[in-house]
Amino acid sequence: MTSHFLTRRKLLKSASVLGCSAAASPFLTTLTLAAMPGDARLVVIILRGAMDGLDVVQPRGDANFARLRTGLESNAQDLDGFYWLHEGLADLMPLWRAGQLAFVHAASTPYRDKRSHFDGQDMLEAGTATDVAPAAVRDGWLNRLLQAMPGSAGETAFAIGRENLKILSGRAPVSNWAPNTRMALSESARRLLQEAYHDDPLFADSALEAMELADVMAREPAASDGNTAKMQDMMRAGGGLSERALAAFAADRLNRDTRIAAFSINGWDTHRNQEQGLKRALGRLSQAIATLKEGLGSNWGKTTVIAMTEFGRTVRENGTAGTDHGTGGAMILAGGAINGGKVHGRWPGLSEADLYDRRDLMPTSDVRSWAAWAMRDLFSLERHVLENTVFPGLDMGGDPGIIL
Numbered sequence: 001m002t003s004h005f006l007t008r009r010k011l012l013k014s015a016s017v018l019g020c021s022a023a024a025s026p027f028l029t030t031l032t033l034a035a036m037p038g039d040a041r042l043v044v045i046i047l048r049g050a051m052d053g054l055d056v057v058q059p060r061g062d063a064n065f066a067r068l069r070t071g072l073e074s075n076a077q078d079l080d081g082f083y084w085l086h087e088g089l090a091d092l093m094p095l096w097r098a099g100q101l102a103f104v105h106a107a108s109t110p111y112r113d114k115r116s117h118f119d120g121q122d123m124l125e126a127g128t129a130t131d132v133a134p135a136a137v138r139d140g141w142l143n144r145l146l147q148a149m150p151g152s153a154g155e156t157a158f159a160i161g162r163e164n165l166k167i168l169s170g171r172a173p174v175s176n177w178a179p180n181t182r183m184a185l186s187e188s189a190r191r192l193l194q195e196a197y198h199d200d201p202l203f204a205d206s207a208l209e210a211m212e213l214a215d216v217m218a219r220e221p222a223a224s225d226g227n228t229a230k231m232q233d234m235m236r237a238g239g240g241l242s243e244r245a246l247a248a249f250a251a252d253r254l255n256r257d258t259r260i261a262a263f264s265i266n267g268w269d270t271h272r273n274q275e276q277g278l279k280r281a282l283g284r285l286s287q288a289i290a291t292l293k294e295g296l297g298s299n300w301g302k303t304t305v306i307a308m309t310e311f312g313r314t315v316r317e318n319g320t321a322g323t324d325h326g327t328g329g330a331m332i333l334a335g336g337a338i339n340g341g342k343v344h345g346r347w348p349g350l351s352e353a354d355l356y357d358r359r360d361l362m363p364t365s366d367v368r369s370w371a372a373w374a375m376r377d378l379f380s381l382e383r384h385v386l387e388n389t390v391f392p393g394l395d396m397g398g399d400p401g402i403i404l
Helices: 008-018 063-068 087-097 117-126 141-148 187-196 201-222 227-238 243-254 274-302 367-379 383-390
Strands: 031-035 041-047 101-108 258-265 303-309 329-334
Touching (some): 041 274, 087 101, 087 274, 141 367, 243 258, 303 367
Parallel strands (some): 041 303
Antiparallel strands (some): 031 258, 101 329
16 A cells, blocks of 8 residues: 655655755644545545534524623524524535535534634644543544445545644554645756665655655646635635645546645634634635535545534623633534435523533533444444544444435
């Protein structure tokens, strides 16, 4: 099994010789891709900062909601009479009506009480069952999925950002890509690399991968479907990295051999001025999903998008027009492969007795179980593999029927 995986450490070492700009790219998110057999596509989006699910999918049918959220008003749209959708995702309403958008409410990882972004995100990406991510768990659940899939292989490796997503870290080879990286190599530079590192196994491998990556990047503008050129235009227009550029690149790869893509979107930590901050973040997520749909074309019908966050936020507003770290939250599902037009999950209620620790939305399901059922249906994985290998210690419960 071969892979064009270029680690950040190797890239930094190669950069000292190549003089490329990759090592200095100050991006804050990561896109990782992997190839595997079959025709289903999965995109996982990590929403870093703890998205307020109560504001995104508002339970206006619960009489306590209006009492608890008096200052966080938005021009929400009615979904089903009980739940209303925040105006920041209004552009996705056609997907809802087409059955290609859904939500899961009152979901959480097993993480509880400490409410640390770093620990919560580690738990989310590690996919472990305890409420503290063991230090020994250094791989992520998507990588363990790849390890369990016969015939999976690393796609030409591309990573966006200065950090790797833990969710796809592990023994299985995956791919990374950094935008705005200039990897053009002259023939003399190639000969210098080969001569300098010929007898050094570590540096020889690093140099070889750098040259292969340079060849791949040189070919990208000639992509026949035009998605790569469109992505480059998006980056130039935005002055750098954007969610639309990430999604365009992911769609381009998913139209080829790639079957799994993961990237993150920041900006969900709304301690103050939540009305403005959440609307901006939702707009970026909306653009990413819309760009995926446009770029994937007919493959959108084979695609599942799962957007998840480390935990929810408090049911009560704080004194700065925001909300603080909570527990139960929401997930966003999109794609032509999902059973959409629904808000999944059991609603726990918002009365004082129903809240977790008398302050948070009570979780009624595990985010891992929703991801596990999606992967079972998309990739035909056995339940025992999902519960013991991909998500150790998970009880998936009954089939929620989120995939068509």
